[in-house]
Amino acid sequence: MTYCVGIKLKAGLVFLSDSRTNAGVDHISTFRKMIVYERPGDRFMVMLTAGNLSISQSVREVLQTEQLTDADGEPLTIWNARSMFDAARVLGQAVRRVYDRDGESLRQAGVEFNISMIFGGQIHGEGMRLFNVYSAGNFIEATAETPYFQIGESKYGKPVLDRVLTPNTSLDEAAKCALVSMDSTMKSNLSVGAPLDLVVYEADRLATDRVVCIDMGNPYYRMLHESWGQKLREAFDSLPPPAWGDEKTDTPLRVAQSLLVPLRKITRAEEKLI
Amino acid sequence: MTYCVGIKLKAGLVFLSDSRTNAGVDHISTFRKMIVYERPGDRFMVMLTAGNLSISQSVREVLQTEQLTDADGEPLTIWNARSMFDAARVLGQAVRRVYDRDGESLRQAGVEFNISMIFGGQIHGEGMRLFNVYSAGNFIEATAETPYFQIGESKYGKPVLDRVLTPNTSLDEAAKCALVSMDSTMKSNLSVGAPLDLVVYEADRLATDRVVCIDMGNPYYRMLHESWGQKLREAFDSLPPPAWGDEKTDTPLRVAQSLLVPLRKITRAEEKLI
Numbered sequence: 410m411t412y413c414v415g416i417k418l419k420a421g422l423v424f425l426s427d428s429r430t431n432a433g434v435d436h437i438s439t440f441r442k443m444i445v446y447e448r449p450g451d452r453f454m455v456m457l458t459a460g461n462l463s464i465s466q467s468v469r470e471v472l473q474t475e476q477l478t479d480a481d482g483e484p485l486t487i488w489n490a491r492s493m494f495d496a497a498r499v500l501g502q503a504v505r506r507v508y509d510r511d512g513e514s515l516r517q518a519g520v521e522f523n524i525s526m527i528f529g530g531q532i533h534g535e536g537m538r539l540f541n542v543y544s545a546g547n548f549i550e551a552t553a554e555t556p557y558f559q560i561g562e563s564k565y566g567k568p569v570l571d572r573v574l575t576p577n578t579s580l581d582e583a584a585k586c587a588l589v590s591m592d593s594t595m596k597s598n599l600s601v602g603a604p605l606d607l608v609v610y611e612a613d614r615l616a617t618d619r620v621v622c623i624d625m626g627n628p629y630y631r632m633l634h635e636s637w638g639q640k641l642r643e644a645f646d647s648l649p650p651p652a653w654g655d656e657k658t659d660t661p662l663r664v665a666q667s668l669l670v671p672l673r674k675i676t677r678a679e680e681k682l683i
Numbered sequence: 684m685t686y687c688v689g690i691k692l693k694a695g696l697v698f699l700s701d702s703r704t705n706a707g708v709d710h711i712s713t714f715r716k717m718i719v720y721e722r723p724g725d726r727f728m729v730m731l732t733a734g735n736l737s738i739s740q741s742v743r744e745v746l747q748t749e750q751l752t753d754a755d756g757e758p759l760t761i762w763n764a765r766s767m768f769d770a771a772r773v774l775g776q777a778v779r780r781v782y783d784r785d786g787e788s789l790r791q792a793g794v795e796f797n798i799s800m801i802f803g804g805q806i807h808g809e810g811m812r813l814f815n816v817y818s819a820g821n822f823i824e825a826t827a828e829t830p831y832f833q834i835g836e837s838k839y840g841k842p843v844l845d846r847v848l849t850p851n852t853s854l855d856e857a858a859k860c861a862l863v864s865m866d867s868t869m870k871s872n873l874s875v876g877a878p879l880d881l882v883v884y885e886a887d888r889l890a891t892d893r894v895v896c897i898d899m900g901n902p903y904y905r906m907l908h909e910s911w912g913q914k915l916r917e918a919f920d921s922l923p924p925p926a927w928g929d930e931k932t933d934t935p936l937r938v939a940q941s942l943l944v945p946l947r948k949i950t951r952a953e954e955k956l957i
Contacts, residue, residue, distance in 0.1 A: 445948040473949065564838030568867040572915060581924035589919065593842040607936075609927070619927055620948070621937050629925055629936040640918035641846060645863065648910055650855035651903055653883070653893055662881075662903040663895050674719040674894070675747065 410600035411442055411561030413457035414570070414587050415527035417539040417551045420580045422529050422610040424455045425587040427561075427595070429602035430462050443606040444469060446487060446530070449616035454487060454496060454530030455608055459561035460523040460544070461515075464507055468524065471503040478502075493530060493538035494550075500528050501546030508546075525560045530610070537612055565597045566590030584609050585633070588623075592634050605630070684874035685716055685835030687731035688844070688861050689801035691813040691825045694854045696803050696884040698729045699861040701835075701869070703876035704736050717880040718743060720761060720804070723890035728761060728770060728804030729882055733835035734797040734818070735789075738781055742798065745777040752776075767804060767812035768824075774802050775820030782820075799834045804884070811886055839871045840864030858883050859907070862897075866908050879904070 413426040426442040440462060446454040456472075458465035471477075472487065477499055479485040490496040504524065512522050522544055529539035529551075539551040541558040551558060553576045559567065566589075573586045584607060594601050609619035623630050651662040687700040700716040714736060720728040730746075732739035745751075746761065751773055753759040764770040778798065786796050796818055803813035803825075813825040815832040825832055827850045833841065840863075847860045858881060868875050883893035897904050925936040 447948055562838075564836075564871070565842055567871045568839055568842075569915070569919070571871055572912060573919060579924075584925050585922060586919070588925075589922075597838070597841045597845055623936070627936065628934040629932075632934040633922060636922055637918070638846060640921060641843070641915070644911070644914035644918050645843070645847060645860070647914060648859060648863075648907060650853075651858050651862075658903075660902040660906040662897070662901065674721055 410598070411459040412559070412563065412566060412591060412594045412598075412601040413442055413459055413527055413561055414557060414559045414563075414566070414590060415455070415457060415529050415539055415551075416557040416570075416574060416578075416583045416587060417529060417537060417576075418556060418574075418578050418580065418583055419576050419612070420578075421612045421614075422455070422531075422537055422539065422608075423580060423583045423587055424457060424527070424529070424606075424608045424610075425584075425591055426457045426606050427591065427601045428604055428606065429600060441606060443608065445608060445617075445620065447616055448488065450533070451615060452488070452496075452530065452532045453610060453615050453617060454493070454528065454532075455610070456500070457527040457560065459525050461520065464511065464522065464524045464544075467507040467511065468500075468503050468526075471506050472500060475503075475506070477506070490532065492535055493532055493540070496530075496532065497528055497538075497540040497542060497548050497550075500526065500540075500542050501548060504542065504544065504546040508544075527558045527560055531613070531615060533615060537610075562594055562598050562601050566594040569593065580609050580611065588630065588633055589637055592630075592637060684872070685733040686833070686837065686840065686865060686868045686872075686875040687716055687733055687801055687835055688831060688833045688837075688840070688864060689729070689731060689803050689813055689825075690831040690844075690848060690852075690857045690861060691803060691811060691850075692830060692848075692852050692854065692857055693850050693886070694852075695886045695888075696729070696805075696811055696813065696882075697854060697857045697861055698731060698801070698803070698880075698882045698884075699858075699865055700731045700880050701865065701875045702878050702880065703874060715880060717882065719882060719891075719894065721890055722762065724807070725889060726762075726770075726804065726806045727884060727889050727891060728767070728802065728806075729884070730774070731801040731834065733799050735794065738785065738796065738798045738818075739800075741781040741785065742774070742777050742800075745780050746774060749777075749780070751780070764806065766809055767806055767814070770804075770806065771802055771812075771814045771816060771822050771824075774800065774816050775822060778816065778818065778820040782818075801832050801834055805887070805889060807889060811884075836868055836872050836875050840868040843867065854883050854885065862904060862907055863911055866904075866911060 416423040430440045487496045524544045526542040531537040540548045542548040603625045605623040610617045652658040690697040704714045761770045798818045800816040805811040814822045816822040877899045879897040884891045926932040
């Protein structure tokens with residue numbers, strides 16, 4: 410599997426991906442799932458992919474080497490698109506081209522046409538935009554209410570994103586949050602693994618040099634991994650235990666029975682037939 | 684959906700379930716997913732169910748009202764089973780009886796025969812045991828290495844269980860941990876909802892009075908929900924931000940380039956065809 414997250418803030422964009430690919434537990438490899446398209450001063454785009462690796466690689470290749478057209482037959486590429494919306498349409502077209510070629514054969518082999526992408530960036534003349542592109546080539550865009558997208562094994566790492574991220578979060582904080590989210594995911598799921606690719610883009614720069622590949626020996630990641638585990642544990646330990654008996658407490662677990670519908674306990678006496 | 688967790692410790696057992704059932708977002712109801720079977724001094728058992736509600740309810744009913752037999756044709760019930768293993772076999776039989784009756788019709792209607800259960804407890808004469816029963820009626824047992832089972836929407840709440848639970852965890856700590864795990868799940872997934880049912884069983888008691896139904900107004904749960912969110916945030920804030928530039932730090936995010944395989948950046952110049 411895969412875990413990737415893309416975040417859109419007022420201050421910029423953050424992208425993080427793992428690099429583990431597996432087909433069953435005995436066929437595990439490392440493949441990068443992030444690609445950066447940059448023409449400094451004009452456009453900056455990042456694509457993260459999850460799903461079937463052969464489809465992901467084909468989509469990248471088509472995107473980079475083949476001529477795609479818009480509905481009017483005009484050539485449209487991620488390099489001449491005038492908006493990120495148009496660039497996302499190009500990506501959708503690339504997905505559909507791969508589907509036209511491989512979809513039927515995959516179906517016959519019982520393999521789902523399974524791919525999803527996070528695609529975001531900025532093109533000179535408009536603001537930053539972040540999209541989630543699906544296997545049908547359609548897509549949705551992140552808004553202030555939902556400032557992030559995840560693809561792949563998204564559930565383990567979702568709670569911390571929900572608790573921390575808002576459009577006003579700083580870039581450093583969001584990068585830290587993405588790494589904590591990744592750390593929780595890697596702790597609970599073997600199919601997500603290092604090295605990690607992290608890109609941080611500052612709004613309106615139209616280029617970035619904040620690109621880093623993080624392996625498990627990375628000092629910052631190692632500190633984060635250890636400190637987060639320890640601090641989480643301290644936070645957990647500092648919460649009072651539930652009070653069952655006559656302990657004096659402002660926060661009883663058992664309150665007046667009238668407020669509750671008691672759970673049904675079945676005892677032998679109630680049994681009719683058995 | 685559903686989220687249920689069952690935990691087996693040296694000190695006893697902890698069971699927690701939500702009560703939301705949904706078929707699409709516009710058909711949401713409250714159904715209890717926990718049932719307690721108790722004959723004080725002789726046996727204490729708890730069953731949690733996830734999956735299709737009609738199947739879950741049928742399995743409960745069969746278990747409580749119909750005559751099941753073991754492979755030799757001898758009557759076997761959860762009340763006369765001599766071990767929890769045998770009681771789990773009875774439950775598996777009940778699942779298979781429901782499958783025999785409803786499986787084919789469900790298949791024709793395009794509905795998966797989808798059910799999973801956590802079943803645990805203690806029968807006089809042996810230790811506590813905890814099982815995860817699948818829709819084929821087969822099951823696995825928790826061991827010291829894996830002291831808990833989850834069913835339903837399990838991923839959001841897994842990281843905290845992985846960080847806290849060991850066989851030596853105390854009952855109060857495990858109950859607190861299960862509630863924090865549930866809280867994270869409810870925060871990230873609408874299909875899991877209150878009230879919650881919590882049962883804590885102390886080893887060798889063969890009965891319990893630690894049974895509580897928790898709604899969102901419950902003082903302990905409310906405290907846990909607020910404090911955990913706040914402490915998590917404090918823990919997060921106390922971690923240093925990533926260092927990108929020349930900041931003095933012991934834990935740099937960017938280390939000597941030689942250690943890293945740099946990410947490929949595609950720039951306009953590299954493009955051949957587009």
